[in-house]
Amino acid sequence: MNSMKSITLYHLMIKNQKMIGIKFSPDxxxxxxxxxxxxxxxxDQHKMVYIRNTKTNLGILFNTFRGVVWINYNHFFANKPVHSGNKNVDVQWFRNRVTAPEYRLCPEEYLLKLELxxxxxxxxxxxxxxxxxxxxxxxxxxxxxLDEHDIRAFLQFLIQKGVSNSYLNQVINSIKFYYEVVLDMPNRFYAIERPRKEFKLPTVISREExxxxxxxxxxxxHKCVIELLYSSGLRRSELLNLKISDVDSKRMLIRVANAKGYKDRLTLLSLTALEDLRIYFREWKPKEYLFEGRKGGKYSAESIxxxxxxxxxxxxIRQSVTPHTLRHSFATHLLESGVNLRQIQVLLGHSSSKTTEIYTHVTTNTFKSIKNPLD
Incomplete structure (x- = not known):
């Protein structure tokens, strides 16, 4: 096979029908x-040849070019599964919303695919x-x-409104989900430009604060809520989902079930926090969740x-402090006290060590070893 000869396959939608786009250099x-x-x-719009997107036509295409011309299908086939192991989510609330008569709801197949x-x-x-x-x-x-030009025009509209890069990326994900997953046209908008991911340092406060x-x-x-957010490095949602049985006082650990990415993990239980939890338990008598509302059930996120x-x-404290600030501070203080990044990664439940490495940018140890030129 001549390595110089190649075709690239694309998903196209022409006259409301799925097509296989075939791009190649003149040959x-x-x-x-x-x-x-x-x-x-x-x-003329896409500057490529196309045929109807059917299983039969796809088979003919591969049989025609296989062994003669290299077929690049990276833009055509999906390259990874999507959340196949997650638990069910109820989207009935979205179906039952009351909206203005002229408001356009997302298609039912969009909600169905999110469920699946x-x-x-x-x-x-x-x-x-x-x-x-x-x-x-x-x-x-x-x-x-709607095509790439419409998507880019919409993104430009949002950029002019001053939205963040992460906001834009989420918008792109939501749009690609429909055209690539719901309509089963993987990588159709492969060429849509994404903004660079913003690099922001985590907000950290001192141990004294x-x-x-x-x-x-x-x-x-309230005391136990803040102590656990900090001493166990919990996300707000993880704290709200804690059950009484998740506190292991014998091993001095807290079990975090179905955390971000639907992964279980263990994290530290502070002796100080445990003593206060025992007082809290005798006084408030929670039944299922560690922190419950007045009428039972999970405590509200807004209350935290x-x-x-x-x-x-x-x-x-003048700077803005949120529950996640306490989690950031937990990780940073551990790093400053000599705990290695791998251990901190496990405690926080990060899938990648790169996520945990951001704390190296805010530890005071990094700066204490540097002599200021003014001094």
Missing amino acids: KLIQNLIKGLPNPKWS KRYSYSTVKTYVTYFEMFINHYRDRDINT VLSIIAQTTNIK VKIVKEAAKKAG
Whole structure:
């Protein structure tokens, strides 16, 4: 096979029908082979030849070019599974929403595919919100006729509104999900440009400031909430999902079940926090979840944020402190005390060590060893 001769396959939508796009450099051999394909046509818009996207036609295409011309199908076939092991998510709430009569809802097949792919509730909410924003921007257009130019124009519209890079990336993901996953056209918008990922340092406070925040809590329940967020490095959602049985006082560990990425892990249980938890347990008597609302069930996420912010304000800390600030501070303080990055990665539940390495940028150890030129 001549390595210089190649074709690249693309997913196209032309006149509301799925097509196989075939792009190639001018070559007589390839042109002659293409003439033998079922009803090949030229697209001025996409600058490539196309044929109907059917299993039969795809088989004919591969049989025609295999062994003669190299076929690049990286833009055509999916290269990884999507959340195949996650637990079910109920999307009925999205179906039952009350919206304005002229508001355009995402297609039912979009919600169905999100269910089948078992995305988390927060991801489902994000995807539906952003995709509906996109299709309402083009309310008078059939969504299957929208192409790369329309997507880029919409992204430019958002950029002019001053949205962040991470926001734009989520919008792109929600749009690609419909055209590439729901319509089963993998990598159709492979060439859509993504903004660079923003590099932001985590917000960290000192150990003394953490202790002052804990000292400003108004009751033992609030005190335990802040102590666990910090001493166990928990995400807010992980704290809310903790059950009484997840606290292992014999091994001094906390079991975090179904954390981000639907992975279980173990993290540290502070002796100080354990003593306060015992007082809290006798006083509040939770039944299932470690922290429950007045009527039972999970404690609210808003309440956790309110507890942290009010205690930080009373402690006189000027910078914004959130539950995640306590998690960042936990990791940074461990690193400063000599704990290695791999151990911190395990405690935080990070899939990649690169995520954990960001804390090396905020540890005071990095700067203490450098003599300031002014001094």
